[in-house]
Amino acid sequence: MNIVIQKAITIVGSQKELARKVGxxxxxxxxxLCGGGIRSxxxxxxxxxxxxxxxxxEILGSLVSVDTQNPNECAA
Known part of the structure; x- marks a missing residue:
């Protein structure tokens, strides 16, 4: 899980709200959140x-560190 994206979600209140604000x-x-790439x-x-x-x-650093995180954290 990308903890920086989780932080952003927590700040704005929900994934849906973050999506709306980002477009x-x-x-x-x-x-x-599950480690997918973020377009610049x-x-x-x-x-x-x-x-x-x-x-x-923070965002750029989180993209580099995602490789070392557990890839199954977001698996349903």
Whole structure:
């Protein structure tokens, strides 16, 4: 699980609300949460959605560290 995306979800209140603020659908946020790649065009919107409480550096760092996390954490 991407803990930075989880932090962003917690800040805004839900996956659906984060998706609305970023301009994607909820399934995109769910994929990000489970370690899916985040297109660079959405990074500034993620920072804005959290009023800067999640930074570009945190997001980029989380994408690098996802490889070392348990890939089955988001499995249903």
């Amino acid at each position: 994607v659908n909820q399934s995109a946020v769910s994929k990000w 065009q959405y990074i500034p919107a993620l920072v804005d959605a959290t009023d800067g409480k999640v930074t570009t550096e």
